[in-house]
Amino acid sequence: MIGTFYRRSSPDKPLLAEVGQEVKTGQAVCIIxxxxxxxxxESEVSGTIVKVLVDDASPVEFDQPLFLVEPN
Numbered sequence: 457m458i459g460t461f462y463r464r465s466s467p468d469k470p471l472l473a474e475v476g477q478e479v480k481t482g483q484a485v486c487i488i489x490x491x492x493x494x495x496x497x498e499s500e501v502s503g504t505i506v507k508v509l510v511d512d513a514s515p516v517e518f519d520q521p522l523f524l525v526e527p528n
Contacts, residue, residue, distance in 0.1 A: 458488070458490055458515075458516055458517055458518045458520075459488040459489050459490030459491075459495075459515070459516060460488065460489045460490075460513060460514070460515055460516070461486060461487075461488060461510045461511075461512065461513070461514050461515075461516045461522065462486060462487040462488070462489060462494075462512060462513060463486055463487075463508070463512045464487070464512075465484075465487055465494075465496075472484050472485050472486055472487070473485035473486065473499075473505055473508075473523065474505065474508075475505050475506065475507060475508060476504065476505065477504070477505050478502075478503070478504055478528075479499040479502065479503065479504075479505060479525065480499065480502045481498075481499055481500065481501060481502050482498050482499065483498060483499050484496040484497065484498055484499075485497060485498065485499050485505075485522075485523060486522060486523075488516065497522070499523075499525065501525055501527050502527065502528050503525040503526050503527040503528050504525065504526045504528075505523055505524070505525055506523075506524040506525065506526050507523065507524040508522070508523055509521050509522055509523060509524065510522050
């Protein structure tokens with residue numbers, strides 16, 4: 457396990473990315489917590505989020521896909 461996947465920057469904040477949302481390259485789409493460090497993960501492409509592949513607060517591995525994005 458590399459870290460824990462979170463869809464919000466904190467429990468009282470809105471989701472960083474939702475299905476159907478347009479995202480731009482470099483836009484924060486989730487948080488990965490690893491060894492008590494919270495890292496914003498940015499989109500590598502511009503497009504529309506089609507599916508979230510990981511449940512909130514689930515463990516993730518290195519190079520694991522987190523979202524399906526239909527490029528613009």
